[in-house]
Amino acid sequence: MYTKAEIINILKDDSQNEALFLKADKIRYENVGDEIHLRGLIEFSNICSSSCKYCGLRTANKNVQRYKMSPDEIIQCAKNAADIGYKTIVLQSGEDKFFTREILCKIISEIKKLDVALTLSIGERSKDDYRAFKDAGADRYLIRIETTDENLYTKMHPNMDFKNRLNCLYNLKELGYETGTGCLVGLPGQTIESLANDILFFKNLEADMVGIGPFIPHPNTPLKDTPKGDFTLALKVMSLVRILLKDINIPATTAMETIWPNGRILALQAGANVIMPNVTKFEYKKKYEIYPGKISKDACYDGNLNNQLLLEKKDIEEKIKSIGRIISNTKGFRKNH
Ligand code: SAH
Secondary structure, three states, X not given: OOOHHHHHHHHHOOOOHHHHHHHHHHHHHXXXXXXXEEEEEEEEXXXXXXXXXXXXXOOOOOOOOOOEOOHHHXXXXXXXXXXOOOOXXXXXXXXXXXXXXXXXXXXXXXXXXXXXXXXXXXXXXOHHHHHHHHXXXXXXXXXXXXXXXXXXXXXXXXXXXXXXXXXXHHHXXXXXXXXXXXXXXXXXXXXXXXXHHHHHHHHHHOOXXXXXXXXXXXXXXXXXXXXXXXXXXXXXXXXXXXXXXXXXXXXXXXXXXXXXXXXXXXXXXXXXXXXXXEOOOXXXXXOOOOOOOOOOOHHHOOOOHHHXXXXXXXXXXXHHHHOOOEEOOOOOOOOOO
C-alpha cells in the first residue's frame, strides 16, 4: 500500500513510468488474469438537465441535436448486442427526467431476460430509484466522482452538490451494486495532490470498478480553451489504481483512445482489463458528443446494424488477441466478491 506522499512522488516523477506500467500489468495478470471483458455501451439519451462545465451535453449547450431512444429501441439495441456475444450491457445517458423509475425498471427487466449483466450509468438518482433498479435486475452502476477536490468539484458542476454525489456512491454500495466510479485527469486547477486523493478515495470506497479518463475540451463549453488532459498522467493514475485495488475491473477508456493512438491497447498493458465498445446506432452516437473526436467506426457502416456491430467487435477482438490477451465469455463480475 502506497502512502499519499509516495503516490504524489510517483505521479510527479516520469523516470520510472515503464516500471510502474509493468508492475500494474503484473498485478492485473495475477489478480484478474488475461481475460478482457467487453461491455456493450448504449448511449440512450443525450438530454441532460445538468451543466457540467466540461461536458458537451450540458443543458446550456444549445448546439446539440437532442435525442432519446424509445424503450423499445433501447431493448432492441441490447438484443442486437447480446446476439453477437456481449455479456454485459451498459446503459448510459444524460440526466434525462423522461426516464422515470417505472420506465427504467421496465427496460431493465426486459434486458435482463437476455442473460446479460446490466450496468447503469445514468447519474444521480434517489436511493429509492437505485433500489428499484436493483430489484428490477440491474447489477452494476457507474458514477464517477469526477474529482474529490470539493472546491474544484463545485466549480465544475454548477447547481450540483459534491455531498450528494458521494451519497449516491454510498447508497449504491449499500444496496449491493457492483459500484464503479472514477475521475477526470486534467481539469483546470486540478493538482497532483488532488489526483492522489482521488486514488485513495477509490481505495477507501472499495470501488468495484474505476474508470479514468483524460479531460478533452469541447468547443461548446466554458472549458473550450483549457488544454486537454495528459495521456501519460491519466495512464499513471490508472496503473496506481490497479496496484492499490488489485482485483477490480478497470476499463481502457474511450477518452484515452481519443487523445492517443492505440491508447486503449496501451491502457490494457498498464492495468486495464475491460473495454466498452459502443453499440449505439450511428445516427444517435454521433449526437452523444460529451467530448469531440470520440472514436467511432462509422466509416464501416453499410446500413446493416448487425454487420457494423460485428465489424467493430471483430476489430477490437483482433487488437486484443494481438497483445496475447483473451476475450472473456463470462459476465465478468468482480472476482472474489
Ligand atoms: N450523466 C451520467 C453520465 C455522464 S457521461 C453521469 O453523470 O454519471 C460519462 C462520463 O464522461 C462522465 O462521468 C465524465 O467523467 C466523462 N466526460 C464528460 N465530459 C468529458 C470531457 N469533456 N472529456 C472527458 N471526459 C468527459
